[in-house]
Amino acid sequence: MPVITLPDGSQKQFDEPVSVADVAAEIGPGLAKAALAGRVDGQLVDTAHVLENDINLAIVTGRDDEGLEIIRHSTAHLLAQAVQQLFPSAQVTIGPVIEDGFFYDFAFERAFTPEDLEVIEKQMTELVAQDLPVSREVMPRDAAIEYFKGIGEHYKAEIIADIPGDEEISLYRQGDWVDLCRGPHVPSTGALKAFKLTSVAGAYWRGDSSNAMLQRIYGTAWPDKKALKAYLKRLEEAEKRDHRRIGKDLDLFSLQEAAGGGLVFWHPKGARIRRVIEDFWRDRHVAAGYELLYTPHIALQSLWDTSGHTDFYRESMYKPMEEENQLYQLRPMNCPFHVLIYKHSLRSYRDLPMRWAELGTVYRHEMSGALHGLMRVRGFTQDDAHIFCREDQIADEILAILDLTLSILGAFGFREYSVALATRPDKAVGSDEIWEKATAALREALAAKGLDYSDDAGGGAFYGPKIDVKIRDAIGREWQCSTIQLDFNLPERFDMEYVAEDGARHRPIMIHRALLGSIERFFGILIEHYEGKFPTWLAPVQAVILNITDRQDDYAKQIEESLRNQGLRIESDLRNEKIGFKIRQHTLQWVPYLLVVGDREAESNTVAVRTRSGEDLGSMSIDDLARHLHADIASRGLNDLNTMED
Ligand SMILES: [Zn+2]
Numbered sequence: 001m002p003v004i005t006l007p008d009g010s011q012k013q014f015d016e017p018v019s020v021a022d023v024a025a026e027i028g029p030g031l032a033k034a035a036l037a038g039r040v041d042g043q044l045v046d047t048a049h050v051l052e053n054d055i056n057l058a059i060v061t062g063r064d065d066e067g068l069e070i071i072r073h074s075t076a077h078l079l080a081q082a083v084q085q086l087f088p089s090a091q092v093t094i095g096p097v098i099e100d101g102f103f104y105d106f107a108f109e110r111a112f113t114p115e116d117l118e119v120i121e122k123q124m125t126e127l128v129a130q131d132l133p134v135s136r137e138v139m140p141r142d143a144a145i146e147y148f149k150g151i152g153e154h155y156k157a158e159i160i161a162d163i164p165g166d167e168e169i170s171l172y173r174q175g176d177w178v179d180l181c182r183g184p185h186v187p188s189t190g191a192l193k194a195f196k197l198t199s200v201a202g203a204y205w206r207g208d209s210s211n212a213m214l215q216r217i218y219g220t221a222w223p224d225k226k227a228l229k230a231y232l233k234r235l236e237e238a239e240k241r242d243h244r245r246i247g248k249d250l251d252l253f254s255l256q257e258a259a260g261g262g263l264v265f266w267h268p269k270g271a272r273i274r275r276v277i278e279d280f281w282r283d284r285h286v287a288a289g290y291e292l293l294y295t296p297h298i299a300l301q302s303l304w305d306t307s308g309h310t311d312f313y314r315e316s317m318y319k320p321m322e323e324e325n326q327l328y329q330l331r332p333m334n335c336p337f338h339v340l341i342y343k344h345s346l347r348s349y350r351d352l353p354m355r356w357a358e359l360g361t362v363y364r365h366e367m368s369g370a371l372h373g374l375m376r377v378r379g380f381t382q383d384d385a386h387i388f389c390r391e392d393q394i395a396d397e398i399l400a401i402l403d404l405t406l407s408i409l410g411a412f413g414f415r416e417y418s419v420a421l422a423t424r425p426d427k428a429v430g431s432d433e434i435w436e437k438a439t440a441a442l443r444e445a446l447a448a449k450g451l452d453y454s455d456d457a458g459g460g461a462f463y464g465p466k467i468d469v470k471i472r473d474a475i476g477r478e479w480q481c482s483t484i485q486l487d488f489n490l491p492e493r494f495d496m497e498y499v500a501e502d503g504a505r506h507r508p509i510m511i512h513r514a515l516l517g518s519i520e521r522f523f524g525i526l527i528e529h530y531e532g533k534f535p536t537w538l539a540p541v542q543a544v545i546l547n548i549t550d551r552q553d554d555y556a557k558q559i560e561e562s563l564r565n566q567g568l569r570i571e572s573d574l575r576n577e578k579i580g581f582k583i584r585q586h587t588l589q590w591v592p593y594l595l596v597v598g599d600r601e602a603e604s605n606t607v608a609v610r611t612r613s614g615e616d617l618g619s620m621s622i623d624d625l626a627r628h629l630h631a632d633i634a635s636r637g638l639n640d641l642n643t644m645e646d
């Protein structure tokens with residue numbers, strides 16, 4: 001006779017075992033309809049799951065994150081069922097939930113086309129109309145392997161063979177279609193009301209390029225049509241801003257198949273922007289009391305043994321290379337190098353804090369399937385820094401880092417943040433005392449900056465607590481860029497010391513921090529944030545001079561030289577083309593200023609100034625124009641409301 005305790009503390013008693021669906025019906029008909037699953041003492045179960053004992057139960061609906069996940073996962077099953085009904089030779093593999101949706105990988109003899117997607121989606125809608133019940137069955141492992149082999153599903157059989165022997169194998173059936181799955185699932189296909197298939201792509205089985213190429217279908221699913229519509233609108237907005245397309249249109253960067261995946265080539269215009277970012281970053285760091293370092297890209301593997309990377313980080317590292325009977329490792333991180341410089345001399349308490357920054361390029365192994373434009377790459381430059389300080393300096397240093405972080409991110413046009421403080425996990429190095437002190441220092445600094453933050457309890461690294469800062473871009477997406485991490489571990493591993501006032505040896509505290517994250521990824525975010533319309537201080541070409549006829553060639557060249565000598569990025573377009581054509585072309589390259597010169601301008605020593613948004617600023621003398629450009633550059637475009645719509 002189970003007693004069911006609901007989240008509000010109320011209890012319901014039943015005379016016999018009941019299903020989650022029965023309990024939902026007992027609470028009310030609305031909930032009975034909305035119920036997708038149950039959470040029983042923290043464990044997710046199907047609505048058909050029978051409750052025999054006294055337990056805590058929450059009814060999960062599409063309004064919960066877990067409910068949304070169940071909808072997406074169930075829609076992936078629906079997709080697979082539809083595909084196999086339409087294309088019986090397609091084999092199923094995996095169909096996980098991803099951000100905003102799901103995908104399913106099929107082994108199929110050809111690539112699916114956009115027309116296929118339409119037909120598949122129609123079939124899915126048909127299966128929803130049939131409102132097929134979704135039911136769970138348990139099967140012994142060997143029987144399950146035999147079953148899937150028997151129906152020609154060799155990938156599924158392989159997946160089951162990899163499941164640990166003591167785990168239960170559950171199958172989900174809807175109509176005459178069956179899939180291996182842990183569940184839970186929606187009670188029937190009728191619960192799936194709002195979905196759309198979005199794209200197809202090739203994907204290797206298990207993400208490994210030596211395996212077979214599968215056909216991946218992506219889709220999205222939501223609790224209702226309204227949420228789906230809002231999402232598709234966001235997606236359209238994001239596609240318009242895709243940094244891979246804009247990067248190509250504006251000739252900023254490329255990824256070269258001939259060189260390997262995930263390696264970025266910066267073209268001249270992208271490189272100009274990178275130089276501005278880096279110069280700005282360096283200047284701000286020097287002003288904030290940092291020293292700049294340069295360290296090698298490879299080092300003996302033994303260094304990475306000392307740092308612990310070969311133990312804990314191996315899967316992200318490239319394999320070592322051998323030279324003169326020694327193993328060298330391409331660096332996945334910069335930290336140990338800065339530690340070596342620290343250890344090069346005996347340090348005194350008076351030397352601390354030491355703030356060392358490096359634009360350090362690192363190489364990390366990523367599965368080829370995970371690579372994505374500039375956002376996920378294999379070689380990238382971290383805007384890294386390490387601060388070595390005493391315990392009593394932590395709070396001041398964190399505050400100074402937060403100041404620098406917000407001022408640098410703000411200069412790039414990001415003024416909305418969400419901040420999280422991650423605290424001690426169960427397994428951790430360092431004494432309770434130092435964890436408490438350090439965490440308190442982080443809280444103190446966040447409070448001093450007046451920053452709202454969420455607590456990520458237990459989410460810190462084993463070596464120390466951290467603050468993560470996400471920025472919000474022009475269309476409301478959040479990007480994790482900055483991280484500030486305390487480290488009680490590396491100083492221990494490398495036996496770092498300083499001589500205290502009393503002459504005794506102490507361990508310094510190490511702070512790792514990156515503000516932009518990586519230059520490559522940050523550049524991708526900037527491209528999408530500004531939709532390629534960079535503010536003048538970042539624009540690869542700040543102004544372009546356009547002549548009306550070749551009579552103004554010399555005058556145009558003279559202005560170009562004069563403005564270039566003032567450090568401005570100016571080009572001239574003296575092609576024998578119609579002025580309207582030239583204006584249109586450079587506007588589409590988002591050059592902030594278009595300077596038109598005809599006979600009248602040449603005679604009066606002026607230029608006719610237009611902006612890329614089509615605004616006519618009238619005619620200006622060269623001096624006035626230069627002043628205008630310098631003022632715009634100095635403002636970093638932060639007065640330009642076009643670029644930040646909240
Ligand atoms: Zn499933």
Ligand SMILES: [Zn+2]
Nearest residue numbers: 334335386512
């Ligand atoms: Zn580090």
